Amino acid sequence: MPDLSLLKVNNLKIEFATDRSKILAVDGIDISLKRGKTLGLVGESGCGKSVTALAIMGLLPRHASISGEVFFKERDLLKLKNKDMAKIRGNQISMIFQEPMTSLNPVFNIEYQMAEVFKLHRGKSGKEVRPEIVDLLRTVGIPNPERRMKDFPHQLSGGMRQRVMIAIAMACEPDILIADEPTTALDVTIQAQILELMNELQRVHDTGLLMITHDLGVIAQVAEKVVVMYAGHIMEYSGVKEIFSDPLHPYTRGLLKTIPRISRKTKRLEEIKGTVPHMSNVPPGCRFHDRCSERLARCSKETPPVSQVNGRTVRCWLY
Amino acid sequence: MALYKYFIKRLALTLPTLIGVSIIVFLLIHMIPGDPVDIMLGDRVTDAARLALEERLGLNQPLHIQYWNWFSNAIRGDFGISIRSNQPVIEEIMSRLPATVELTVVALLIAVIFGILFGVSAARYRNTPIDYSMIGFSLLGVSIPIFWLGMMLIFFFSVMLGWLPVSGRLAMGTAIPQVTGLYLVDALISGKIGAFWDALKHLALPAFSLATVSLALIVRVTRSSMLDILSEDYIRTARAKGVHESKVIYTHALKNAMIPVVTVIGLQLAKLMGGAILTETVFSWPGIGRLIITAIGVRDYPVVQGVVFFVAFAFIAINIVVDLFYAYLDPRIRYD
Numbered sequence: 001m002p003d004l005s006l007l008k009v010n011n012l013k014i015e016f017a018t019d020r021s022k023i024l025a026v027d028g029i030d031i032s033l034k035r036g037k038t039l040g041l042v043g044e045s046g047c048g049k050s051v052t053a054l055a056i057m058g059l060l061p062r063h064a065s066i067s068g069e070v071f072f073k074e075r076d077l078l079k080l081k082n083k084d085m086a087k088i089r090g091n092q093i094s095m096i097f098q099e100p101m102t103s104l105n106p107v108f109n110i111e112y113q114m115a116e117v118f119k120l121h122r123g124k125s126g127k128e129v130r131p132e133i134v135d136l137l138r139t140v141g142i143p144n145p146e147r148r149m150k151d152f153p154h155q156l157s158g159g160m161r162q163r164v165m166i167a168i169a170m171a172c173e174p175d176i177l178i179a180d181e182p183t184t185a186l187d188v189t190i191q192a193q194i195l196e197l198m199n200e201l202q203r204v205h206d207t208g209l210l211m212i213t214h215d216l217g218v219i220a221q222v223a224e225k226v227v228v229m230y231a232g233h234i235m236e237y238s239g240v241k242e243i244f245s246d247p248l249h250p251y252t253r254g255l256l257k258t259i260p261r262i263s264r265k266t267k268r269l270e271e272i273k274g275t276v277p278h279m280s281n282v283p284p285g286c287r288f289h290d291r292c293s294e295r296l297a298r299c300s301k302e303t304p305p306v307s308q309v310n311g312r313t314v315r316c317w318l319y
Numbered sequence: 320m321a322l323y324k325y326f327i328k329r330l331a332l333t334l335p336t337l338i339g340v341s342i343i344v345f346l347l348i349h350m351i352p353g354d355p356v357d358i359m360l361g362d363r364v365t366d367a368a369r370l371a372l373e374e375r376l377g378l379n380q381p382l383h384i385q386y387w388n389w390f391s392n393a394i395r396g397d398f399g400i401s402i403r404s405n406q407p408v409i410e411e412i413m414s415r416l417p418a419t420v421e422l423t424v425v426a427l428l429i430a431v432i433f434g435i436l437f438g439v440s441a442a443r444y445r446n447t448p449i450d451y452s453m454i455g456f457s458l459l460g461v462s463i464p465i466f467w468l469g470m471m472l473i474f475f476f477s478v479m480l481g482w483l484p485v486s487g488r489l490a491m492g493t494a495i496p497q498v499t500g501l502y503l504v505d506a507l508i509s510g511k512i513g514a515f516w517d518a519l520k521h522l523a524l525p526a527f528s529l530a531t532v533s534l535a536l537i538v539r540v541t542r543s544s545m546l547d548i549l550s551e552d553y554i555r556t557a558r559a560k561g562v563h564e565s566k567v568i569y570t571h572a573l574k575n576a577m578i579p580v581v582t583v584i585g586l587q588l589a590k591l592m593g594g595a596i597l598t599e600t601v602f603s604w605p606g607i608g609r610l611i612i613t614a615i616g617v618r619d620y621p622v623v624q625g626v627v628f629f630v631a632f633a634f635i636a637i638n639i640v641v642d643l644f645y646a647y648l649d650p651r652i653r654y655d
């Protein structure tokens with residue numbers, strides 16, 4: 001049966017070797033992304049979301065060792081030479097980051113930073129692309145683009161800078177857009193606008209979107225499928241409706257309780273007790289066991305395998 | 320705009336700085352024991368002759384009057400007559416200035432170009448043999464005294480290998496038509512390739528000795544500044560756009576990393592001017608440094624005053640240029 005996935009990640013493992021210890025940041029994950037669809041990647045801080053995204057982009061530092069496969073259009077990106085990977089980055093696969101305030105280069109103006117992508121991937125130069133830049137900036141909702149493109153990053157607000165980042169990422173109409181917590185640093189109204197904008201661009205260009213966040217509220221708005229990650233493992237992987245109506249994994253249930261609801265505004269938000277284990281010292285058994293309220297006897301000794309429940313993937317001894 | 324106001328303010332501060340410097344130097348040089356009259360006439364001379372000379376040089380007047388006389392002439396562009404040579408001070412300076420300018424500019428170019436190149440390579444290939452050798456070089460470079468380095472270079476390249484001349488600006492018999500007084504430039508203008516080569520060979524050792532300390536410092540600052548910048552988010556963005564690694568380094572990172580490097584280069588200019596005096600002495604280089612050393616030796620007050628005034632002026636001018644360069648590099652300064 002032909003696999004319609006645009007991006008297919010098989011058994012991805014990422015390890016950082018530091019002076020004293022080894023950190024197994026991602027321990028064998030499988031995900032796939034289809035054209036025009038959105039895959040949400042959720043989990044608390046430090047569970048390996050950004051590292052996964054950077055591995056797909058080929059942007060991990062040299063001291064990271066990566067194994068597994070990342071298939072994009074029949075090619076394993078992990079096997080590509082740096083030069084060939086550079087041709088894909090910013091062109092067929094783009095990425096936006098969590099830190100809009102610092103993600104643009106302070107010493108170049110917006111026009112330069114946008115024109116660069118056209119120069120690199122379309123072979124177009126300087127004045128030629130000016131109309132396209134103006135169009136793009138207008139599309140992402142920047143008023144007065146002719147004047148604004150002469151601005152330097154410090155002259156724009158965080159929301160505006162993130163819009164510029166989106167414009168840069170969408171410039172070459174990529175097949176895949178990876179968004180690593182694109183709205184976390186922005187305030188709530190701007191957050192909604194940015195998500196709206198990304199949805200719109202995705203629909204127009206039929207882009208596959210990998211949306212990384214620790215906020216299930218964002219996932220509910222944009223994603224079709226969700227991967228719940230914890231300590232380098234995938235704990236649950238299923239459709240967004242099922243995740244919200246019938247969460248299987250105790251960790252997913254814990255995360256769901258942390259979503260603020262207007263209906264219970266007085267109560268303090270619940271949170272999952274304890275913290276994510278540090279990845280240089282992974283506990284034996286289920287990685288979530290010391291925080292799990294439904295723990296069984298075997299949970300602290302044996303690692304639960306990945307199992308299928310009604311076509312959904314879950315890693316827990318309860319199933 | 321703010322930059323323009325700032326520029327005016329800097330210019331307005333120039334005059335008080337120059338006055339301050341000239342007063343300090345005036346006091347210092349008059350505090351050195353011995354005066355030009357003693358040195359020129361020796362002890363076996365009548366008091367009458369001594370008084371006559373003192374009178375002629377104006378040295379019989381109180382210090383503040385002497386300073387005022389000097390200063391009121393100086394602001395009209397008259398720096399007086401050298402006691403030693405009887406030539407106008409301004410001519411003495413002008414005839415030696417090009418030699419010093421040529422030496423310091425070439426030294427500065429060596430320090431800046433190689434300093435940045437080495438520093439960037441060290442950061443790019445961090446924790447590799449390339450990096451280690453750059454660190455080693457810069458540790459060595461900052462701790463070598465110019466005097467000693469100059470002599471070692473002469474010993475090795477001139478005496479032992481015989482590749483380069485020991486001293487001076489040109490070989491005997493080589494002539495270059497004087498236009499700017501910068502021999503490299505003049506030789507090129509007049510199309511004398513042989514003379515250019517000769518001038519370059521004479522310049523090589525002094526320029527390298529003078530450059531070493533600054534070069535080593537620039538390597539160090541560039542390296543650490545680059546390492547900071549390379550971990551910035553916008554560098555990751557550049558890579559995510561598909562920018563080729565060498566362009567990430569030399570465009571996206573370097574322009575940011577240059578901001579602290581420019582500060583150091585500005586500071587190094589003062590060091591280079593000081594170092595030029597030593598270098599000119601070691602290599603018998605006929606520049607301002609030699610002039611002022613000789614002038615101090617014979618207490619040639621007008622020449623010392625004139626040279627210091629000039630150097631201070633040049634220094635202030637250079638600093639203003641450095642500040643303008645800042646504004647070019649960093650838009651956050653330009654638009655504040």
Ligand SMILES: Nc1ncnc2c1ncn2[C@@H]1O[C@H](COP(=O)(O)OP(=O)(O)OP(=O)(O)O)[C@@H](O)[C@H]1O
Pocket residue numbers: 016018023025043044045046047048049050051052061214278279
């Ligand atoms: N360059 C690196 N060197 C060493 N360890 C790293 C490096 N980058 C990430 N890690 C480790 O990998 C693990 C996963 O980090 P990652 O940044 O993917 O977390 P995340 O899920 O994106 O969290 P957040 O929500 O805070 O962004 C962490 O334990 C982190 O310490």
Ligand code: SF4
Pocket residue numbers: 249250251286287288289290292293294295296299304315316317318
């Ligand atoms: S395997 Fe056990 S500890 Fe882990 S989530 Fe399931 S029930 Fe909880």
Ligand SMILES: [Mg+2]
Pocket residue numbers: 049050051180
């Ligand atoms: Mg992250």
